[in-house]
Amino acid sequence: MAFQDFEPMFGEPKAEWSAPNKVSLPPFLFYVHPSDSSRLRVLVTDFCSNTWEAIRSVQDLEDMRDNIGIGGSWSDFLAYVIDSLKSGEVKLVLEGDSKSDGAAYAKLSAQKSKGMPLISISLGKLVDVAASEAIKNLSLELYKAFKSMHSLLINEQERCYQLTEVISSEQEKNESIQRQLDTFIYSKRQKSQKMNDKAFSDTLLVTSLEDSPDKTATQGIGSTKVNKRVVPAYRRAKVRGVLLQDTEDDADN
Numbered sequence: 001m002a003f004q005d006f007e008p009m010f011g012e013p014k015a016e017w018s019a020p021n022k023v024s025l026p027p028f029l030f031y032v033h034p035s036d037s038s039r040l041r042v043l044v045t046d047f048c049s050n051t052w053e054a055i056r057s058v059q060d061l062e063d064m065r066d067n068i069g070i071g072g073s074w075s076d077f078l079a080y081v082i083d084s085l086k087s088g089e090v091k092l093v094l095e096g097d098s099k100s101d102g103a104a105y106a107k108l109s110a111q112k113s114k115g116m117p118l119i120s121i122s123l124g125k126l127v128d129v130a131a132s133e134a135i136k137n138l139s140l141e142l143y144k145a146f147k148s149m150h151s152l153l154i155n156e157q158e159r160c161y162q163l164t165e166v167i168s169s170e171q172e173k174n175e176s177i178q179r180q181l182d183t184f185i186y187s188k189r190q191k192s193q194k195m196n197d198k199a200f201s202d203t204l205l206v207t208s209l210e211d212s213p214d215k216t217a218t219q220g221i222g223s224t225k226v227n228k229r230v231v232p233a234y235r236r237a238k239v240r241g242v243l244l245q246d247t248e249d250d251a252d253n
Helices: 058-068 074-086 128-210 213-227 233-244 248-252
Strands: 009-011 014-017 029-036 039-045 051-057 090-098 102-110 119-125
Touching (some): 039 102, 074 119
Antiparallel strands (some): 009 029
16 A cells, blocks of 8 residues: 555645735645545645645656656655655745635645755645535544644653652662661771770780889889899809919018
8 A cells, every 4th residue: 555654744834925925824734644545635724715735646646756856666755755744844835816715826845855856736726615624624633633642642741750750769779778888887887996996995005014113113123133132152252262362472472
């Protein structure tokens, strides 16, 4: 099917007169959708006195493709048409001003970007019942599109809310784990500090005992006793003998 993957499109073209005209133009809306599996329908209206329509078959579009000179496959060409209609370069050119019934002719043109091939579709004017019916159908399609977009928005908001809840829950878990970790680290630091303080205190105690006055006095008494030790009598006599020994002169006398 030629248009099985074609999604209906809405857009606002830039309306202008083909020649200078004092009549101001109201906003317009275009609606492009498959009318069946082999035809594409283009509807443009200002919801007042200007409503146009064009229906193009696959063959009509193939002829347009040849005239424009776009190569590639049919799907490539159709993709280019869609991209052109979605771009900001869509124009509605009006001709033949009718004082009582708006413009007499209109043409919708679009291009993917400036310098790219221009797609141009001539539109036929709808009046009376046909125009009213087209506007009615377009309004209903707009409402359906709005409901679809609104539903998608609600679903997306719900999904975002659920994700926010999950993220919030994970943040709370992470904060709880961080608090536990901080408490554990603080406890370890306190324990280590206490051990260091105790080791330092023990070192000071040992040093204090070693440098105490009682121990110094004890060491002094021991030293005095050693210095005042009595020399045995036999050793003292020997020493005197050495000191009182007569010289050779005394012996001769």
